[in-house]
Amino acid sequence: MNTLEVTGVSKTFDTPSGPLPVLERLTFSARKGELICILGPSGAGKTTLLRSISGLDRPDTGSVVLRGSEIDGPPEHLAFVFQDYSRSLLPWTSVVKNVELVLLRFSLMASERRERAMRALESVGLADFASSYPWQLSGGMQQRVAIARALAYDAPLLVMDEPFAAVDAQTRAELQDLLLEVHGQIESALVFVTHDVDEAVYLADRVIVLSKRPASVSVELDVELPSPRDQLVTKADPEFARLRTEVLSAIRH
Ligand SMILES: Nc1ncnc2c1ncn2[C@@H]1O[C@H](COP(=O)(O)OP(=O)(O)O)[C@@H](O)[C@H]1O
Ligand SMILES: [Mg+2]
Numbered sequence: 001m002n003t004l005e006v007t008g009v010s011k012t013f014d015t016p017s018g019p020l021p022v023l024e025r026l027t028f029s030a031r032k033g034e035l036i037c038i039l040g041p042s043g044a045g046k047t048t049l050l051r052s053i054s055g056l057d058r059p060d061t062g063s064v065v066l067r068g069s070e071i072d073g074p075p076e077h078l079a080f081v082f083q084d085y086s087r088s089l090l091p092w093t094s095v096v097k098n099v100e101l102v103l104l105r106f107s108l109m110a111s112e113r114r115e116r117a118m119r120a121l122e123s124v125g126l127a128d129f130a131s132s133y134p135w136q137l138s139g140g141m142q143q144r145v146a147i148a149r150a151l152a153y154d155a156p157l158l159v160m161d162e163p164f165a166a167v168d169a170q171t172r173a174e175l176q177d178l179l180l181e182v183h184g185q186i187e188s189a190l191v192f193v194t195h196d197v198d199e200a201v202y203l204a205d206r207v208i209v210l211s212k213r214p215a216s217v218s219v220e221l222d223v224e225l226p227s228p229r230d231q232l233v234t235k236a237d238p239e240f241a242r243l244r245t246e247v248l249s250a251i252r253h
Pocket of ligand 2: 046047048161
């Protein structure tokens with residue numbers, strides 16, 4: 001069974017200037033543990049798609065099925081990492097409490113909750129900052145806290161909306177490698193949205209290119225680059241260049 005099945009999802013917003021079709025019969029699936037990068041131009045409908053997948057918005061038609069159950073509200077089996085980390089962490093409480101917060105819905109003892117949060121912080125290299133406040137950390141570190149929070153939740157599906165768009169290039173490369181490393185240790189499928197072609201090819205097992213609005217799937221590409229990936233070695237691989245060109249031409253057409 002696939003972890004996620006998105007079938008024929010369409011969504012039109014009512015706006016003051018009339019109906020705005022944003023998603024049009026969008027169909028794709030994610031296997032267990034698969035890392036899918038969804039690529040599309042700004043305004044294509046990527047965030048709208050993720051909001052539909054995560055039950056924050058209801059599609060007009062079509063269905064989203066997570067591990068065999070149709071989604072009709074924010075499901076328990078999904079963790080979301082937003083683009084804007086500065087708004088996704090609570091500034092008035094510590095890093096570890098920010099992670100623990102998502103575990104409150106499970107009936108865990110306080111000590112178990114703390115343990116699970118600390119394990120997640122360790123896996124993103126932030127155990128030493130557990131009692132810091134988010135605003136004491138750099139942007140890249142704050143986004144690592146947001147990733148730790150998603151990991152602590154232990155969901156079969158992780159959804160990330162351009163999570164590295166707001167950090168500098170060096171930090172971004174480090175976060176990409178961190179994400180690959182932690183994703184390699186868990187069984188969750190990951191749907192990762194980006195508008196960066198290199199990022200998509202570097203991270204993905206499969207790249208899905210969206211058409212411009214209203215978005216539908218225009219191209220799907222399997223990425224068979226060897227793992228573990230490496231910023232220098234992988235990007236110098238002729239296969240990387242070939243995939244990159246194929247994705248770019250799909251975006252142009
Ligand atoms: N709640 C909403 N009401 C009306 N229009 C919306 C709403 N959410 C998004 N849109 C519009 O839908 C289009 C796609 O938005 P979005 O999914 O955020 O694109 P992306 O994430 O690919 O940049 C944009 O034109 C945006 O203005
Ligand atoms: Mg967006």
